[in-house]
Amino acid sequence: MTISAASPVCVIGLGQIGGSVVKAAAAAGREAFGYVRSARTFEAARAAGFTVFGELESALKQAELSRAVIVVATPMQAIGGVFARIAAFGGSCVVTDVGSVKASVLASAEEHGLAGRFVGGHPMAGTANSGWEAADPTLFQGAAWVVSVDEGVSKEGFAQVAMLALGLGAVVVPALAAEHDRAVARISHLPHLLAAALANTGAAGGELALGLAAGSFRDGTRVAGSDPELVEAMCANNTAAVIEALDEALDRLHAARTKLGLTGEPGPIVRSGHAARAAYERLAQDRPEIAVAGLEGPDWRERLAEAGRRGAVLRSWTP
């Protein structure tokens, strides 16, 4: 396994994320090709000038020849099956994925004997749309792209996936799979449940309530417009962490409810929430940067995970 700053990319599954990886990689001057099961997407991607295989094994063969990074970008429930076929095919290419949870995907990679080649990934990008038609070569510009630093990850594998993410315009957030899952439950899965609760409670007030709704309701319910299947899949794939985040939110809301009943005021939730929002805005504007030059030594994974916990990002890879 050798580190190349611009490895070819073999993308398995050409939905919005996989399609955007192919388009962004090609736009960045990388060799990029893919496999897709859908005949319609196959034709559309070919018509757009991309190299697409209709057989997974043909794509994997080309990946071996090109020494490509393999990006598994199928829906979550199909990832295990793809891992099984990659394992059966053999080969030595680095394998990554773009799934929205990481611990279960890592377990699946280990189960199929891919541990030594697998490096989990998660670009925090995507819109309410889906499919190849919604793929956009600029989708990852400025986005955070989580790259796993779990125990089995090799430095070469991490470097290759990180350089791919950087090459597509993202910044890299190193994280352990389990820590990633707990974090996204709080900031990506919980918001969908709260938005659903707000939308339902607003609508229960009838058209008078919905007709008076302005900015706070509009913003607070926006993600209730997401495809319900995707939201249900988020919960199903990350249940323990979603429950942990929801229980914390419920504890805070119960404390406010109790205080409201006793005093007519909601208690500290409002002021601490204001401070939390300010902390989020500060971090978004000014993130600490990780220098690759400092990653020598056997504890590089631990140091990257620690930097990720501090909100730090890799912006470039210049060893």
Added chain:
Amino acid sequence: MTISAASPVCVIGLGQIGGSVVKAAAAAGREAFGYVRSARTFEAARAAGFTVFGELESALKQAELSRAVIVVATPMQAIGGVFARIAAFGGSCVVTDVGSVKASVLASAEEHGLAGRFVGGHPMAGTANSGWEAADPTLFQGAAWVVSVDEGVSKEGFAQVAMLALGLGAVVVPALAAEHDRAVARISHLPHLLAAALANTGAAGGELALGLAAGSFRDGTRVAGSDPELVEAMCANNTAAVIEALDEALDRLHAARTKLGLTGEPGPIVRSGHAARAAYERLAQDRPEIAVAGLEGPDWRERLAEAGRRGAVLRSWTP
């Protein structure tokens, strides 16, 4: 009391909302003047060319002479004191307000003997900013402006306040004070509590979580950036209705929590939330319209309240 399509306007209190009423009324060609306690705002409004009185009684005297609508636009906690002074002054002008809750303001007007002249109002407009500097003559364009049709409201008073709201660019939503308060608890006060819970729970995940936060967290926590004092005042002024809305949201979230623990799926909250958000978007795009021509007869208040419950609005006043 006579109905005039463009009554002069006497605004008590020149913060963001009161200042916007003065500016928008002047821009619409109405005679507009005001009273403000703050010497700094007094000077700023005068310097901008507006007629401002430094004594409340002088403003009320001018209001009587001009047959103006009096708009009380002070902070909520000062409204009762202003009502007392209006009652002590006497006169016959219609009195309205712009407070964010309506039942307690109505009770205060009745307590001070203003019932026959009072028509509660609430423009659903305003930004995170405050004060005369944040006043904007276009603030009410397209906004919903609730006008009370409670029992004591006269048709002439309703018409004068409705025509003022329409003249400043708003659409009029007729509603009973208590129904208004329950509605805004759902769509305006509850969103602030849920945003605070989300911001706190996100921040409890540390910089890793805040650093991975994207659109769903950003939108879901936006109003956590509001001035905490304003949010606490919302709760204090509308406690019973806020508790009702919060309890409903908690019930829905608890049902989701229970379902998640048993099945890994959140249950119907997601699909019904999706439908609720779609209903909100449909209503925002296409609201039923109320025709003034149909408002003859003694039950005009009940019919307007019923229309408001259906999400209908007055867009013009052409009897």
